[in-house]
Amino acid sequence: MLQVERLNAGYGNIEVLRDLSLDVNQGEVICLIGSNGAGKSTTMGALSGLLRQVTGSIVFEGESIEWQPAERIVSRGICLVPEGRRVFQPLSVLENLEMGAYRRRKEGRRALATDFDLVYGIFPRLKERRDQPAGTLSGGEQQMLAIGRALMSRPRLLMLDEPSMGLAPLVVREIFDVIARLNAEGITILLAEQNARMALDVASRGYVLQSGQIVLAADAAALEADDAVREAYLGI
Amino acid sequence: MDFEAKLLQLIFAGISTGAVYALIAVGFNVIFKSTDAINFSQGEWVMMGGLIAATAIGAGQMPLVIACIIAVLAVATIGGLSERLTVFPMRRPTPILITLITIGLAICTKSLVMLILGKLPVGYKPFTGETPIKIAGATIHPQSLWILGITAVFMVATHFFFERTTMGKAMRAAAADRQAAALVGISVRNSILISFVIAAAAGAIAGVIITPMTFMVYDNGTMLGFKGFSAAMLGGLGNLYGALVGGLTLGLLEALAGGYVSSQFKDAVAFLVLLLVLFARPAGILGQRDITRV
Numbered sequence: 001m002l003q004v005e006r007l008n009a010g011y012g013n014i015e016v017l018r019d020l021s022l023d024v025n026q027g028e029v030i031c032l033i034g035s036n037g038a039g040k041s042t043t044m045g046a047l048s049g050l051l052r053q054v055t056g057s058i059v060f061e062g063e064s065i066e067w068q069p070a071e072r073i074v075s076r077g078i079c080l081v082p083e084g085r086r087v088f089q090p091l092s093v094l095e096n097l098e099m100g101a102y103r104r105r106k107e108g109r110r111a112l113a114t115d116f117d118l119v120y121g122i123f124p125r126l127k128e129r130r131d132q133p134a135g136t137l138s139g140g141e142q143q144m145l146a147i148g149r150a151l152m153s154r155p156r157l158l159m160l161d162e163p164s165m166g167l168a169p170l171v172v173r174e175i176f177d178v179i180a181r182l183n184a185e186g187i188t189i190l191l192a193e194q195n196a197r198m199a200l201d202v203a204s205r206g207y208v209l210q211s212g213q214i215v216l217a218a219d220a221a222a223l224e225a226d227d228a229v230r231e232a233y234l235g236i
Numbered sequence: 237m238d239f240e241a242k243l244l245q246l247i248f249a250g251i252s253t254g255a256v257y258a259l260i261a262v263g264f265n266v267i268f269k270s271t272d273a274i275n276f277s278q279g280e281w282v283m284m285g286g287l288i289a290a291t292a293i294g295a296g297q298m299p300l301v302i303a304c305i306i307a308v309l310a311v312a313t314i315g316g317l318s319e320r321l322t323v324f325p326m327r328r329p330t331p332i333l334i335t336l337i338t339i340g341l342a343i344c345t346k347s348l349v350m351l352i353l354g355k356l357p358v359g360y361k362p363f364t365g366e367t368p369i370k371i372a373g374a375t376i377h378p379q380s381l382w383i384l385g386i387t388a389v390f391m392v393a394t395h396f397f398f399e400r401t402t403m404g405k406a407m408r409a410a411a412a413d414r415q416a417a418a419l420v421g422i423s424v425r426n427s428i429l430i431s432f433v434i435a436a437a438a439g440a441i442a443g444v445i446i447t448p449m450t451f452m453v454y455d456n457g458t459m460l461g462f463k464g465f466s467a468a469m470l471g472g473l474g475n476l477y478g479a480l481v482g483g484l485t486l487g488l489l490e491a492l493a494g495g496y497v498s499s500q501f502k503d504a505v506a507f508l509v510l511l512l513v514l515f516a517r518p519a520g521i522l523g524q525r526d527i528t529r530v
Contacts, residue, residue: 050415070418079419086416088409098402099409103421105402149420 001026001188002047002078002157007056009046016042017212020056024157024190029183031199031220032192033233034209040192041083043209044161047190048080049073060157075103079155083162083192085146089135093126096134096145100152112152119148122178140171147178157188164195176202196233200224208233241373246495247488248371252380252449254487255387259442260464261471261479262394263435268474269411270424270431273334277318279461280345281436284311285443286452287349290358300360308440314345315436319429329428342457350454359451383445390441391480394434398476407431411474439464459503466506469513472520481521 002024009017016039024030032040045051049070058066120127123144164172180202193199200220208216223229267275285307292303322337363382368375398404410417410427471482494502
């Protein structure tokens with residue numbers, strides 16, 4: 001579904017990613033684990049089109065997308081839930097979700113109604129708070145809104161950057177349950193996480209990033225059993 | 237004239253100029269929201285609105301309504317073109333770069349208008365006669381009523397656009413978080429374009445309705461822009477309702493200062509207000525009301 005080859009990306013003079021290659025198959029949950037500054041968010045930024053200083057090849061469903069800006073990439077079926085949630089704070093919950101479907105605005109209200117039902121079905125709390133400004137939601141609710149907003153674009157590949165960041169353990173559990181559920185419903189998932197334990201529980205395969213390079217790629221179970229990974233990321 | 241009648245008279249004058257300042261301030265706010273830049277060509281668009289309408293009526297022999305509509309559409313187009321030709325081609329349009337560009341645009345606009353339309357002050361007749369309407373011993377110019385009415389309609393329409401239409405909501409989303417907006421497919425470049433068009437239209441409308449009261453010359457733009465900027469700062473830069481509050485307050489203060497202190501002092505009021513706002517309350521009266529919680 002997604003093939004990334006020899007990706008180099010950075011900011012200004014700083015090269016962050018060096019020759020990064022990875023692939024994601026239809027129906028998988030793939031996780032990128034790595035410590036702070038390893039290049040997880042940069043990878044997500046490059047794949048989503050936010051980061052423009054990119055060389056290498058990104059092929060999604062057989063088409064090259066590395067030159068596309070973010071606002072086009074979302075129409076192709078890739079959507080990123082950014083680090084730090086980044087909901088539109090002054091807009092209401094409902095407006096945030098509407099904006100998630102911005103690229104589908106010509107489909108009309110009826111087409112979107114099913115998507116609203118789907119999102120409210122997964123996150124009933126968003127329905128309760130639909131007229132509240134997104135900035136007044138709790139961190140966990142904002143994360144739900146950020147995921148809901150991304151779902152409104154009907155992604156085939158959903159990318160999540162640090163969805164557990166700053167959330168209480170119970171909420172993290174809830175979010176990861178949702179990730180598993182979305183995958184069961186057919187959405188392919190690419191997940192960047194510092195919380196390696198949670199990520200590996202839900203993932204089928206994983207990549208370990210270190211200083212902008214992939215140092216290890218294996219099945220989730222194999223990574224969980226790997227001594228180096230256990231020591232560095234699982235704290236065992 | 238007794239005290240109350242004089243006060244009422246000054247209030248009428250104040251709110252009608254204040255409404256014009258509010259329109260100009262809307263222009264500053266809309267562009268500030270979408271780019272974080274201060275648009276120095278805002279006042280030139282006001283001046284152009286008046287001059288183009290006057291030219292269409294004088295040289296073009298057009299009926300007043302048509303001339304005014306043409307002037308607003310023309311200036312809105314010029315606003316959009318200015319963005320596409322200067323801001324759009326930049327790879328990374330930072331706020332300071334856009335601000336500097338608008339200074340250049342202002343100078344170009346002013347010179348071109350002078351070369352093409354001339355240096356003479358122009359004007360045209362008020363929309364519906366000049367017979368003042370008497371209210372409680374004071375009088376109000378019919379044009380003032382037009383100014384208030386058109387400003388009110390424009391404010392309601394702008395509110396509707398930003399609160400109810402998908403494009404308006406997308407512009408608010410882009411103003412709140414540009415990257416997140418791009419991630420859901422909103423083109424931030426387009427929302428900058430639309431903000432220039434709206435700002436130019438707001439300026440042109442202000443120019444078209446004020447010209448019958450004051451005449452318009454090619455170099456009026458700077459002062460009008462400055463007044464609008466002070467009003468925007470007073471109300472809270474970037475806040476649509478702040479523009480209205482700031483514009484009316486500034487208009488009233490100016491009229492009262494002109495009436496009770498000295499008419500020489502009138503223009504200084506805007507400068508004083510601006511300085512006071514910057515010292516005492518840089519966020520303006522309504523300030524940034526965005527709620528943040530992490």
